[in-house]
Amino acid sequence: MIPTRRHISFILKISVSLFLLLLLYRNTPLQEIWVVLSQSSLGYLGVVGCIVLVNIVLSSLKWRILLLSDQINIPLSKLVVSYVIGSFFNVFLPSTIGGDSYRIYYIMRQSGQRVRTAASVFADRLSGFIA
Secondary structure, eight states: OOOOHHHHHHHHHHHHHHHHHHHHHTTSOHHHHHHHHHHSOHHHHHHHHHHHHHHHHHHHHHHHHHHHHTTOOOOHHHHHHHHHHHHHHHHHSSTTHHHHHHHHHHHHHHHOOHHHHHHHHHHHHHHHHHO
């Protein structure tokens, strides 16, 4: 089987991701983290996980309403995925610019509406700031 461009791209992405994770966690005391996690209550962790998930879904729903007001109809499931990936970028990049940039890029690809998509992310941020 001859590797296709898609396979090579996938392997390259996985390799770069693994390299970056190793670079990021090379000085992290993983044993100490494991001790803390093993002493944590799984029930509380589950509740916190559910709260985070509900927050992401509600935030995505708010964003969907903003997009619909600009006649951009993107399914809620795609917005949730975009929000989760954007949140990942927010953790590793300075400020929230990386996550918002990703959200704009992802939805812009779906809708083809550059300015309206960027305005919806800005309005989403602004409404969160005001709240």
